[in-house]
Amino acid sequence: MTLQPASKLAPPSTRTRFNDMSDDELVDFCRGLYAKQGISALAFGALKIHPTLYTTLYHRGLRQAVLVDRLGLVEEYRAWKADQPIRYGADLRERWTWERVVREARQAQLTQGFLPPAAWWQANGGGSLVQALYQLGRTWEDLRAELGDFQSSQFVESRCGLRWRSHAEASLSNFLYARGILHRRGSRYPKEYEDLTGRAYGMYDMHFEGRLGPLDVEVWGDKPNGADGDLYQAKREGKERFNADNPGFLGIHFADCYSDERLAEILEPHLGVVAPFRFDRPTDRVIPSTH
DSSP: OOOOOOOHHHHHHHHHHHHHOOOOHHHHHHHHHHHHEEEEEESHHHHSSSTHHHHHHHTTTOOOOHHHHHHOOOHHHHHHHHOOOOOETEEEEEEOHHHHHHHHHHHHHHHHHHHOOOOHHHHHHHHHHHHHHHHOOHHHHHHHHHHHHHTTTTEEOOTTEEEESSSSHHHHHHHHHTOOOEEEEEOOOOHHHHHOOOOOOOOOOOEEEEETEEEEEEEEOOOHHHHHHHHHHHHHHHHHTTTTTTTTEEEEEEEGGOOHHHHHHHHHHHHOOOOOOOSGGGGGGGGGOOO
């Protein structure tokens, strides 16, 4: 057998090989990369590893996005890209995907006993989850449905079996229940409130007995935007005006209802210092009573 000179056996240079390929051959070459290495082989950085490949593709009008489309891999590439971490300086951080939102929400659901509302996440360093959920085009109801969280109805049940109009009220109820403080759902304001404000009726959120007498409680929300915000602000001002001479009136911001420490501070003048002692489940000793 006659050996040929080494120069004739060596493959042509990569630069010459890609330049000499037709568009279809370039696409087939990239299809081969995908077959061997998977979808990551079609990322911009991976294509750049092969000298002059991406330059040739670009000049032929086969930019990375066009190439992926020609290969029929748009959805697969999009899903892979969504799972890749984002680089912030020297740090790599996991991207927010629907799967990650569900995973972290499920963990909170297990530890808290229910899916905490958006305000709880924002107060506990989880505001990015709330933001990601809406940026992904999802709603809080979508998340509740995914987790099978059946407290998504209008009323939320607290540990003592009472049903409330918000998670904040239920958390306040849990705090009182754990300390043996009897409480009940709010009653209707008297007719004098209607005469003062011109409103058809008003409801307190809760009543319970303090050291110096009964307490009438309102759990305030944040002022919404737009016309609803003006309506809510007027409603709150009317209730505050009516209760101006009521020594047993107590207004609590809804975000404070998710914190044992804040509630203990707010309620100390009315209840004294009362440690939780009613533990119905093994986890009750290790999680905040509001949850």
